[in-house]
Amino acid sequence: xxxxxxxxxxxxxxxxxxxxxxxxxxxxxxxxxxxxxxxxxxxxxxxxxxxxxxxxxxxxxxxxxxxxxxxxxxxxxxxxxxxxxxxxxxxxxxxxxxxxxxxxxxxxxxxxxxxxxxxxxxxxxxxxxxxxxxxxxxxxxxxxxxxxxxxxxxxxxxxxxxxxxxxxxxxxxxxxxxxxxxxxxxxxxxxxxxxxxxxxxxxxxxxxxxxxxxxxxxxxxxxxxxxxxxxxxxxxxxxxxxxxxxxxxxxxxxxxxxxxxxxxxxxxxxxxxxxxxxxxxxxxxxxxxxxxxxxxxxxxxxxxxxxxxxxxxxxxxxxxxxxxxxxxxxxxxxxxxxxxxxxxxxxxxxxxxxxxxxxxxxxxxxxxxxxxxxxxxxxxxxxxxxxxxxxxxxxxxxxxxxxxxxxxxxxxxxxxxxxxxxxxxxxxxxxxxxxxxxxxxxxxxxxxxxxxxxxxxxxxx
Amino acid sequence: xxxxxxxxxxxxxxxxxxxxxxxxxxxxxxxxxxxxxxxxxxxxxxxxxxxxxxxxxxxxxxxxxxxxxxxxxxxxxxxxxxxxx
Amino acid sequence: xxxxxxxxxxxxxxxxxxxxxxxxxxxxxxxxxxxxxxxxxxxxxxxxxxxxxxxxxxxxxxxxxxxxxxxxxxxxxxxxxxxxxxxxxxxxxxxxxxxxxxxxxxxxxxxxxxxxxxxxxxxxxxxxxxxxxxxxxxxxxxxxxxxxxxxxxxxxxxxxxxxxxxxxxxxxxxxxxxxxxxxxxxxxxxxxxxxxxxxxxxxxxxxxxxxxxxxxxxxxxxxxxxxxxxxxxxxxxxxxxxxxxxxxxxxxxxxxxxxxxxxxxxxxxxxxxxxxxxxxxxxxxxxxxxxxxxxxxxxxxxxxxxxxxxxxxxxxxxxxxxxxxxxxxxxxxxxxxxxxxxxxxxxxxxxxxxxxxxxxxxxxxxxxxxxxxxxxxxxxxxxxxxxxxxxxxxx
Numbered sequence: 005x006x007x008x009x010x011x012x013x014x015x016x017x018x019x020x021x022x023x024x025x026x027x028x029x030x031x032x033x034x035x036x037x038x039x040x041x042x043x044x045x046x047x048x049x050x051x052x053x054x055x056x057x058x059x060x061x062x063x064x065x066x067x068x069x070x071x072x073x074x075x076x077x078x079x080x081x082x083x084x085x086x087x088x089x090x091x092x093x094x095x096x097x098x099x100x101x102x103x104x105x106x107x108x109x110x111x112x113x114x115x116x117x118x119x120x121x122x123x124x125x126x127x128x129x130x131x132x133x134x135x136x137x138x139x140x141x142x143x144x145x146x147x148x149x150x151x152x153x154x155x156x157x158x159x160x161x162x163x164x165x166x167x168x169x170x171x172x173x174x175x176x177x178x179x180x181x182x183x184x185x186x187x188x189x190x191x192x193x194x195x196x197x198x199x200x201x202x203x204x205x206x207x208x209x210x211x212x213x214x215x216x217x218x219x220x221x222x223x224x225x226x227x228x229x230x231x232x233x234x235x236x237x238x239x240x241x242x243x244x245x246x247x248x249x250x251x252x253x254x255x256x257x258x259x260x261x262x263x264x265x266x267x268x269x270x271x272x273x274x275x276x277x278x279x280x281x282x283x284x285x286x287x288x289x290x291x292x293x294x295x296x297x298x299x300x301x302x303x304x305x306x307x308x309x310x311x312x313x314x315x316x317x318x319x320x321x322x323x324x325x326x327x328x329x330x331x332x333x334x335x336x337x338x339x340x341x342x343x344x345x346x347x348x349x350x351x352x353x354x355x356x357x358x359x360x361x362x363x364x365x366x367x368x369x370x371x372x373x374x375x376x377x378x379x380x381x382x383x384x385x386x387x388x389x390x391x392x393x394x395x396x397x398x399x400x401x402x403x404x405x406x407x408x409x410x411x412x413x414x415x416x417x418x419x420x421x422x423x424x425x426x427x428x429x430x431x432x433x434x435x436x437x438x439x440x441x442x443x444x445x446x447x448x449x450x451x452x453x454x455x456x457x458x459x460x461x462x463x464x465x
Numbered sequence: 466x467x468x469x470x471x472x473x474x475x476x477x478x479x480x481x482x483x484x485x486x487x488x489x490x491x492x493x494x495x496x497x498x499x500x501x502x503x504x505x506x507x508x509x510x511x512x513x514x515x516x517x518x519x520x521x522x523x524x525x526x527x528x529x530x531x532x533x534x535x536x537x538x539x540x541x542x543x544x545x546x547x548x549x550x
Numbered sequence: 551x552x553x554x555x556x557x558x559x560x561x562x563x564x565x566x567x568x569x570x571x572x573x574x575x576x577x578x579x580x581x582x583x584x585x586x587x588x589x590x591x592x593x594x595x596x597x598x599x600x601x602x603x604x605x606x607x608x609x610x611x612x613x614x615x616x617x618x619x620x621x622x623x624x625x626x627x628x629x630x631x632x633x634x635x636x637x638x639x640x641x642x643x644x645x646x647x648x649x650x651x652x653x654x655x656x657x658x659x660x661x662x663x664x665x666x667x668x669x670x671x672x673x674x675x676x677x678x679x680x681x682x683x684x685x686x687x688x689x690x691x692x693x694x695x696x697x698x699x700x701x702x703x704x705x706x707x708x709x710x711x712x713x714x715x716x717x718x719x720x721x722x723x724x725x726x727x728x729x730x731x732x733x734x735x736x737x738x739x740x741x742x743x744x745x746x747x748x749x750x751x752x753x754x755x756x757x758x759x760x761x762x763x764x765x766x767x768x769x770x771x772x773x774x775x776x777x778x779x780x781x782x783x784x785x786x787x788x789x790x791x792x793x794x795x796x797x798x799x800x801x802x803x804x805x806x807x808x809x810x811x812x813x814x815x816x817x818x819x820x821x822x823x824x825x826x827x828x829x830x831x832x833x834x835x836x837x838x839x840x841x842x843x844x845x846x847x848x849x850x851x852x853x854x855x856x857x858x859x860x861x862x863x864x865x866x867x868x869x870x871x872x873x874x875x876x877x878x879x880x881x882x883x884x885x886x887x888x889x890x891x892x893x894x895x896x897x898x899x900x901x902x903x904x905x906x907x908x909x910x911x912x913x914x915x916x917x918x919x920x921x922x923x924x925x926x927x928x929x930x931x932x933x934x935x936x937x938x939x940x941x942x943x944x945x
Binding site for chain 3: 072074075081083090092270272371380384385386387388389390391392395396398401402403405427428429432433434435436438439441
């Protein structure tokens with residue numbers, strides 16, 4: 005119990021782990037990746053070594069999937085599987101803590117359009133992860149589309165990996181033009197100095213950056229062969245007659261981000277407006293649980309790191325460390341949030357996207373539920389809640405458990421998407437792993453009897 | 466290191482994911498859906514969407530974007546829902 | 551909600567039992583209004599596995615009701631198909647049969663005694679040995695010592711079933727309102743005259759308490775307390791799989807777990823496939839009030855017990871776990887009938903884990919009693935005025 009457990013080793017988690025360790029407490033940093041950095045600081049997986057150095061007091065548990073957080077007397081129990089992704093032979097570990105820092109980040113939102121289920125349509129995050137982490141461009145000719153400043157580094161990463169980026173289609177037209185005129189406007193902000201750099205690089209590569217433009221269809225039989233882009237009205241309704249066909253073999257889409265809320269929900273943290281509600285010390289509504297980074301609002305790496313530093317200090321304080329309030333980091337959090345609010349206002353997902361979706365467009369990719377079937381279920385069965393909606397339509401019932409479709413389905417039918425984030429099993433594990441999982445830290449602590457217990461799954465031949 | 470993709474031996478590098486190896490080979494899809502038997506491959510790239518499921522060493526439902534290859538891995542396409550062999 | 555509405559009967563609770571009562575009442579021509587404080591079919595019904603079981607019931611009043619309900623289900627689905635069309639009436643009904651298996655020598659003779667008695671009571675059941683059981687379910691453990699096959703066991707998707715019945719109620723002129731909390735009764739001259747909702751009173755002649763696990767709460771608000779308590783259950787859901795489990799398969803000790811009143815955790819495996827290919831793994835029973843906190847120990851025991859029956863499941867992913875609350879009565883019998891303390895107040899509930907299976911017969915019995923018809927099954931054992939339910943009767 006007397007340790008800080010940090011989940012997630014992106015900008016927020018790294019800062020939290022470092023801050024807590026520097027205050028003299030023991031820290032365990034759990035992360036799904038093989039290397040530190042998360043999505044934002046993604047490292048080249050093929051290069052040797054790790055470019056992040058952590059204080060010695062931090063134990064980094066890599067390749068670790070947190071599948072459950074269980075509230076227990078005086079704190080929380082964090083259930084982890086460690087080993088190769090989705091492999092039945094992973095080992096279990098149970099961490100008990102009085103100070104849990106959740107820094108689980110966010111993932112790209114993709115809104116559906118006809119053809120978005122074809123191979124060759126990726127999220128912007130996938131294109132970036134493949135380029136930066138694996139050195140692979142997802143296509144030869146790539147259309148980058150969606151909304152938000154994140155599209156720029158994705159386009160740059162694609163170009164660096166050898167792809168021809170045919171166009172960046174930004175669905176919004178940010179006021180004050182702080183990206184529509186990339187070179188000048190982005191230079192005006194200190195917040196994302198790298199954006200100016202990205203904008204400059206795109207200009208040098210002669211990549212057109214078009215605002216009020218979106219991909220409204222992808223074409224191909226078994227893989228993307230072309231896409232249709234259209235000009236948009238302010239509410240994102242496509243302007244009739246403005247459609248253009250572009251010859252591409254890949255489309256990378258990103259419409260902002262969805263926070264990975266399941267662990268926070270499992271810990272019973274209050275969620276407000278789709279994000280974890282936190283106080284000035286990054287404390288959630290649950291004593292002993294802190295949240296930092298994109299979980300509390302989408303604001304980029306710098307804000308995430310500031311929040312992480314505050315959360316790490318607060319978590320250390322909870323364990324008895326003598327802590328001066330991290331006033332500098334707290335001030336950076338406050339100004340960062342103002343910037344994040346401006347960002348959110350400049351790049352919202354506007355309602356017109358629902359007009360791109362046809363009755364036969366799959367909205368739930370896992371269960372292959374088309375829009376028509378979803379709406380039929382809602383209308384004919386008069387569904388009022390997310391649980392009946394899932395069970396009656398199939399949407400959100402598949403392997404991703406509504407991670408991809410939840411926000412879209414909720415918006416299409418006018419329900420609150422919060423229920424989709426309720427995932428008691430936060431990451432899938434094999435039934436044999438669950439059968440053999442230790443349920444308490446003591447049990448996992450390694451008496452011979454409990455080790456035998458952990459191999460239960462193999463005993464059953 | 467070497468791994469097998471659909472029965473054929475291919476080169477792979479330390480740190481590559483299954484998706485990295487397959488995309489590097491120009492393979493775009495390695496799974497078909499249960500319902501309409503439609504092709505699927507990488508989508509979210511970070512372990513969230515479960516579209517890139519593949520069979521590794523006889524075990525289905527492995528996320529290709531998350532699984533790092535090991536020497537000798539036997540990687541096969543997944544057809545709909547499969548049981549471990 | 552429009553304030554001018556009135557109804558012959560207001561059903562409180564739009565779960566499977568409330569929906570079945572409303573369906574039966576509206577089929578009698580009554581003007582029915584169904585209220586739910588949350589989403590219709592959104593609570594216990596959305597957590598149900600859709601059991602329509604004869605196999606887990608020992609001879610007695612509940613088995614009689616189950617037999618009547620099993621006969622009623624296909625008739626009800628025919629009616630829904632006629633009135634609503636194929637699509638809405640498709641409720642994933644599968645008359646797949648059940649297989650009860652014993653996995654240790656001690657369970658063999660209790661199972662044979664149970665099946666003999668059930669056969670006597672009119673249940674179709676065949677005793678099987680290990681080889682026949684494994685031929686029926688090829689992935690079943692070879693450690694089976696004995697088994698019993700119940701061709702009459704069936705499965706239905708509870709949300710589809712409840713929403714289809716509610717659609718029929720609406721089609722017959724009834725009303726269904728979600729997000730509306732019933733605050734209490736309007737009683738005039740000692741009998742029900744209306745229901746208080748959102749600060750106004752809706753006139754009605756009768757009220758049906760179909761609040762499931764919350765039936766006890768509503769009965770207190772109504773001024774006529776009955777003893778219905780929540781009993782929590784958890785279910786694991788695997789990734790979609792090819793056909794692995796053909797029937798509803800469960801261990802023989804499930805029958806004992808169902809009829810136990812223990813407060814402590816009871817886990818007994820129930821394994822079945824759904825239309826999507828996902829396998830559902832139940833069942834646990836715990837009396838912990840309305841506490842929804844996840845307990846890994848419960849999930850672990852469910853996983854272990856399922857692997858014991860189907861070893862192949864050890865390698866498949868679990869993608870989801872969900873919990874729900876069953877409405878539990880201390881004597882394990884549903885309550886169906888009018889409350890003698892307040893004429894016009896009716897209760898229909900307390901089915902614990904059998905509400906989906908028993909819903910049609912429950913609705914039918916309630917409608918028969920309200921109409922003054924003689925019910926097919928003796929309603930006596932399900933009456934409200936019995937010591938287990940009413941503190942007043944106890945003294």
